[in-house]
Amino acid sequence: MTRALKKYFPIFAGPTVLAFLIAFVIPFAMGLYLSFTDFTTLTDAEFIGLQNYKDAFGDRSGFVAALAFTALVAAISIVTVNVGAFALAYLLTRRFPGRNLFRSVFFMPNLIGGIVLGYTWQVMLNAILKNWGQTIVNDWRLGLLGLVMLVNWQMLGYMMIIYIAGLQNVPKELLEAAEIDGAGKSRTLRSVTIPMVMPSITICLFLTLANTFKMYDQNLALTAGAPLNKTQMAALNIVDAMYSKVGQEGVAQAQAVVFFLIVSAIALIQLRATRSKEVDA
Amino acid sequence: MSTSTSTPTAAPATTARAAKPSRHYGAGTPFLVALMTVLSLIWLVPLAFILINSFKGKFFISGAPFALPDGETFAGLDNYITGLQLSGFARAIGWSLFITVGSVAVIVLLTAMTAYYITRVKTWWTSLLYYLFAFSMVAPFQMVMFPTVKIADMLGLATPWGMILLYLGFGGGLSVFLFAGFIKSIPLEIEEAAYMDGCSPLQTYFRIVMPLLMPTTVTVAILNAMWVWNDFLLPNLVIGQDERYKTIPIVIQMLIGSNGNRDMGAQMAMLVLAIIPIVVFYLFGQKHIVEGVAAGAVKG
Numbered sequence: 400m401t402r403a404l405k406k407y408f409p410i411f412a413g414p415t416v417l418a419f420l421i422a423f424v425i426p427f428a429m430g431l432y433l434s435f436t437d438f439t440t441l442t443d444a445e446f447i448g449l450q451n452y453k454d455a456f457g458d459r460s461g462f463v464a465a466l467a468f469t470a471l472v473a474a475i476s477i478v479t480v481n482v483g484a485f486a487l488a489y490l491l492t493r494r495f496p497g498r499n500l501f502r503s504v505f506f507m508p509n510l511i512g513g514i515v516l517g518y519t520w521q522v523m524l525n526a527i528l529k530n531w532g533q534t535i536v537n538d539w540r541l542g543l544l545g546l547v548m549l550v551n552w553q554m555l556g557y558m559m560i561i562y563i564a565g566l567q568n569v570p571k572e573l574l575e576a577a578e579i580d581g582a583g584k585s586r587t588l589r590s591v592t593i594p595m596v597m598p599s600i601t602i603c604l605f606l607t608l609a610n611t612f613k614m615y616d617q618n619l620a621l622t623a624g625a626p627l628n629k630t631q632m633a634a635l636n637i638v639d640a641m642y643s644k645v646g647q648e649g650v651a652q653a654q655a656v657v658f659f660l661i662v663s664a665i666a667l668i669q670l671r672a673t674r675s676k677e678v679d680a
Numbered sequence: 681m682s683t684s685t686s687t688p689t690a691a692p693a694t695t696a697r698a699a700k701p702s703r704h705y706g707a708g709t710p711f712l713v714a715l716m717t718v719l720s721l722i723w724l725v726p727l728a729f730i731l732i733n734s735f736k737g738k739f740f741i742s743g744a745p746f747a748l749p750d751g752e753t754f755a756g757l758d759n760y761i762t763g764l765q766l767s768g769f770a771r772a773i774g775w776s777l778f779i780t781v782g783s784v785a786v787i788v789l790l791t792a793m794t795a796y797y798i799t800r801v802k803t804w805w806t807s808l809l810y811y812l813f814a815f816s817m818v819a820p821f822q823m824v825m826f827p828t829v830k831i832a833d834m835l836g837l838a839t840p841w842g843m844i845l846l847y848l849g850f851g852g853g854l855s856v857f858l859f860a861g862f863i864k865s866i867p868l869e870i871e872e873a874a875y876m877d878g879c880s881p882l883q884t885y886f887r888i889v890m891p892l893l894m895p896t897t898v899t900v901a902i903l904n905a906m907w908v909w910n911d912f913l914l915p916n917l918v919i920g921q922d923e924r925y926k927t928i929p930i931v932i933q934m935l936i937g938s939n940g941n942r943d944m945g946a947q948m949a950m951l952v953l954a955i956i957p958i959v960v961f962y963l964f965g966q967k968h969i970v971e972g973v974a975a976g977a978v979k980g
Contacts, residue, residue, distance in 0.1 A: 401801055404881040411797035411885070415790045415852050416809065421835065422849025423816050426827035433827065441830045490716070495709045497716070503962075504720040506970060510962055512910025514929040515954045518936045522947060523729045526745035552726065560974050613820050616912050616929070620937065637822045638913065652826060659823040666818045 434653040439646070451653035460647070461628050462654045465636035466661075472543065472632065473611040476550045480607050481600070484555050488562030489588070502563070506556035513553075517620020520549045524621075535622055542622040542630035549617055554610060558603045565599030566592065598673065605669040612662060633658055727955065734759050734952045738945035759945035760953070763935070766946055769953060771924075772931040779840050779915070779927060780908045783847040787904050791852050792893055795859030796885060800871075810860065816853035821913060824850070829917045838918050840925055846918065847908055855900045858975070862896040863889070902965070902972035909958075928954050 404411075429441065434451055436444035455462050487505060491498050508516065524535050524545050535545050569592055577587045593600075615634035618624070624631030624639070631639070637658060640651035706712075732748060737755040749755070764770055798806040832838055832846055866889065874884040912929035919925040926934070932954055936947050962969060 403875065404797065405801050407881050408797065408801075410793070410882065412794040412809070415794040415848060415856065418845050418849030419813070419816070419852055420849070421831060421837075422828055422846045423819075423824060423853070424812065426824035426831060427816075427819065429827040430823050430825075441827065441834075487719075490712060493706060493712065495705050495712050495716075497713060501716045501720050503966060504723055507959070507962060508723070508726075509973065510906060510958050510969070511955055512912065512929055512958075514910075514912045514932050515951060518932060518947070519726050519730055519951050519955075521936075522733075522944070522951070523726050523745075526729070526733075529745075552723070557973065560970055564974065615821075616910075619912075620933070623937070634820065634822055638825070641822075641826055642917075648826065655820075655822040655825065659819055662820050663818050 430652055430655060433649065434656045437649045438652075439648055447649070451649040452657070454650045455653040455657060460636075460640060460650055460654065461631065462633070462636055462640075462657075464628070465631045465633045468543075468630065469612055469614075469632040472546050472550065472614075473608055475543075475547050476554070476611050477604060477607045479547065479551055480554050480558055481603055483551060484558035484603065485562050485600075487555070487559045488566055489592075491559070492563055492566045502556075502559070504556075505559055508552050509554065509557040511553070513614070513616025514620050516553060517549065517617040520545060520552070521621050524548075536625035536630075539626060539629035542625070545621050546618065546630065546632075549621060550611060550614070553617070554607060558607065561599050561603055561606075562596065565596035569595045601669075601672050605665065605672070609662065609665055609669075612665065633661075730948045730951045730955075734945065734948035736945065738943050755945060759943075759949035762943060763946035763949040763953070766943070767931045767935045767950060768926060769928070769931055769950055772926045772928045773953075773957075775840055775925055776909060776927040779843050779847075780905055782840075782844045783851075783908045784901050784904050786844050786848050787852060787855050788897055788901050790848060791855035791900070792859045792890065792897065793885065794852070795856045796863055796889060798856070799860050799863045810856075813853040813856040816850070817857065821850070825913070825917065828914075832918050838922065840919065843915060843919060846914065847904070850914070851904060851907060855904065858900055858903075859893065859896055862893060866892055898968050899972040899975045902969050903975075905961075906969075906973065 433441075433444055435446060435448060436451075437447050438444035454460060491502055511519075521535060524541075528534055528537075528541065533541065535541050573591050573595065574587060577591045582590065613634060614632055615638065618630070618632045618635045622630040624635055628636075633654075637651050637654045640647045640654060644651075729746070733745060735755060735757075736749045736753045736759075738759070747753075798809050828846065828850070832842060836842065837845055870888055871884050874888050879887065910929065912933065915927050916930050916933065919927075920930045932950060935950055
């Protein structure tokens with residue numbers, strides 16, 4: 400059977416593989432190469448070794464500052480999103496009227512795209528801040544606060560869904576046994592429920608981390624990095640260097656490679672942490 | 681890569697709709713309902729804000745942004761009319777729909793076939809392909825951004841049709857991965873029986889295998905639809921400069937983000953129009969969407 404199928408590669412896999420080569424494999428290889436060159440387009444690249452990487456970590460690129468700001472947003476969001484999502488999931492797995500409606504409401508913002516979502520928050524926060532004669536771009540701390548609120552609004556419902564699934568898989572017998580043994584609600588939560596949903600917690604922590612790290616649209620829409628690029632996150636910094644600065648293409652590409660390595664490292668650690676079984680093609 | 685089996689599948693938000701007898705509600709129920717009501721209302725504030733202000737005259741928005749429109753400030757549909765005229769929004773809806781529907785159809789059809797092929801034909805290069813597809817899920821777009829956009833330009837792909845091919849290429853990894861995970865669980869015996877009866881590989885695939893893939897197809901379709909519909913950077917770089925081919929996120933970015941027009945009313949109206957299709961989509965397919973999006977958690 401396999402032998403008969405094997406000849407059908409052009410029909411079954413041909414189009415996808417071709418598109419994959421054009422939109423991913425070849426650009427990836429080129430991107431890697433270009434990060435060691437000085438270029439303005441694909442055909443004028445001159446090899447310059449590690450200079451782009453040195454420049455990427457220099458002061459002028461603002462890349463390190465952007466990474467630090469990204470890490471700050473991620474660190475705060477990981478805590479707030481996951482504490483909030485777990486609390487909501489914990490309450491919304493109890494039985495009470497209307498709980499499915501509440502779940503739907505909390506999940507809904509997750510479907511709205513970053514640009515639309517970012518501008519929705521921008522106009523609203525600016526309307527609020529106007530009472531103090533401020534705007535979101537006046538002070539980087541306001542931008543940080545806005546980004547964290549936005550990330551929470553977008554991701555909390557999503558993580559809540561994963562926690563709900565985890566909580567529903569906790570065996571009833573365990574909870575009943577804990578109750579019979581005289582454990583109170585908080586004790587059961589601490590000693591039974593949370594250990595049982597550890598896999599969900601791991602997934603959600605990494606999802607929050609990875610999603611926040613790769614965030615671009617929301618950052619662009621809410622502050623676009625203002626004031627003075629102090630609220631610029633890593634992805635925005637790279638795109639900005641690539642398309643808005645003159646002669647920084649090589650540096651931008653080197654930054655993209657570093658960014659890729661960081662995101663991959665996060666994914667690899669996640670893979671270890673979730674201890675998933677090996678997959679075979 | 682993590683497998684889909686290690687990911688908790690989402691609780692269908694609506695399966696428990698059949699009302700539980702009220703005697704099963706706990707003692708704290710009224711308090712819980714009240715708390716959740718307040719929290720959900722807070723959650724809806726950003727949406728309520730743009731909706732309310734989209735009906736106010738543009739000069740009244742900044743004065744009392746959280747007030748409901750009244751006789752003086754109510755502007756009817758003026759903001760919507762202005763916004764639609766300013767931005768070419770109607771056409772952007774058309775292109776967003778075209779690219780989204782086209783990409784989802786192409787991705788669902790072709791990545792399922794690819795996944796079938798690389799799962800059933802086992803050689804070193806199908807394994808390599810599988811790992812490359814899985815690998816592509818991790819790479820951030822910025823890594824391939826510059827070459828992809830240049831290559832798309834050179835190959836004449838800077839059109840909405842070309843966007844479909846780019847989405848297949850850049851986003852196909854996740855879809856192949858999800859389909860492959862499911863195909864592995866389909867017993868070979870069914871297909872072997874079809875071969876015995878004289879089916880060609882194509883007949884076997886389309887008559888026997890494809891119908892079995894339905895649950896994953898729904899997941900893949902929803903994940904890609906949400907991604908393509910909301911995606912901004914790739915289309916902005918590839919077709920965003922072309923006056924003819926703007927998508928909704930590109931138009932929103934142009935209208936609000938750039939230094940252009942500062943008509944607050946029109947901005948609010950366009951944000952509302954951008955969100956309405958998503959809310960409608962959500963209302964119709966809520967159960968599948970919640971399940972599908974959570975299944976995509978493997979993407980990480």
